[in-house]
Amino acid sequence: MNINRRLVKIIFLITLMGTLLAATILSAATQRAIKKYPIPEYGVLELNVPTVWNSEVHKPQANMPPTIIFNPPQGNDFQVMITVMWSKTGDQPFNSREKVRALVEKNGQQLLSNAAEGKIVLQEIKGYSNSGYYFSITDKAPDPGEYRYMTRGSIGVGSLLLNFTILHRVKDSQIVQEALAVLRDAKQTSK
Numbered sequence: 001m002n003i004n005r006r007l008v009k010i011i012f013l014i015t016l017m018g019t020l021l022a023a024t025i026l027s028a029a030t031q032r033a034i035k036k037y038p039i040p041e042y043g044v045l046e047l048n049v050p051t052v053w054n055s056e057v058h059k060p061q062a063n064m065p066p067t068i069i070f071n072p073p074q075g076n077d078f079q080v081m082i083t084v085m086w087s088k089t090g091d092q093p094f095n096s097r098e099k100v101r102a103l104v105e106k107n108g109q110q111l112l113s114n115a116a117e118g119k120i121v122l123q124e125i126k127g128y129s130n131s132g133y134y135f136s137i138t139d140k141a142p143d144p145g146e147y148r149y150m151t152r153g154s155i156g157v158g159s160l161l162l163n164f165t166i167l168h169r170v171k172d173s174q175i176v177q178e179a180l181a182v183l184r185d186a187k188q189t190s191k
Contacts, residue, residue, distance in 0.1 A: 037068060039188075042086050042160060046187040050178055053080075070179075078168045078175040079147070082183070085161040095156030097131050104133040104153050111152075116140040127184035130157050134164070136176070151176050158188030 037045045037057065045068075049055070052073050059066040070080040087094040101122065108120030115137040122133045134153025142148045147167035154163045166179045 037066070037084070039066070039084055039086070039160065043158075043188055043190045045084055045157070045160065045162075046189055047082075047182050048185045049182050077170075078166065078173065080167075080175070080179045080182075081165045083163045085163060086159060092159070095154075095159070095161040097156070100132045100154045100156055100161070104135065107152060108135045108137070111137060111150075114139060114141070125153060125155055125180055125184060127155075127186070130155050130184060130186060132156060132162075132183075134180070138171075149173070151179075155183050155186070157186045160188050162186060 031051045032048045033051045035047050035049055035055065037047070039045050047068070049070065053070045054073060055068060055070050057066050057068055065083055065085050067081055067083045070082075072078060085095075093099060105120065105122060108122070112118075112120060116139070117137050120135045120137070122135055125132045125134055132153055132155025134151055136149065136151040139146065139148050139150070147169060149168045149171055151166040151168075152164065154161055156162075162183060164179070164183060166176055168175050
């Protein structure tokens with residue numbers, strides 16, 4: 001009987017340790033931090049991103065919109081690109097829900113010829129004060145090393161429009177959900 005109690009205790013401890021290890025791994029995978037990106041004349045774009053993601057800002061010319069690029073800490077399993085746009089004429093509804101929907105739908109239709117899907121299915125992305133649309137498609141003939149799956153869309157954030165592309169290698173990648181969470185939580189603040 002003493003051996004059975006010891007065995008039960010050992011099994012309990014192993015189970016407890018496994019549960020704690022899994023919780024620690026999950027917690028580390030979802031840790032986030034606010035990263036701030038200055039947008040000249042438009043304040044600051046704040047993104048709450050996973051702390052393990054690497055980022056860089058690509059700006060080809062001084063008067064061109066910046067693209068924020070996120071990659072994994074190692075390898076190339078995904079890439080998230082967010083291009084920050086603004087109205088050159090000060091047109092406030094340029095990032096309205098209706099205009100964003102039309103923009104994303106048009107973009108999706110242009111990509112259909114290379115997609116395995118026969119049609120674009122728009123999905124809404126909605127945050128506390130942000131809204132937009134996105135779609136996901138599969139490249140029907142990717143070249144070696146290219147990403148097979150893409151999620152693309154746009155979301156209005158304050159007076160900005162964030163055009164985003166999420167490239168990934170696994171169909172139902174958790175990266176897509178993490179990137180969409182970053183976009184839902186995006187904020188434009190003053191300097």
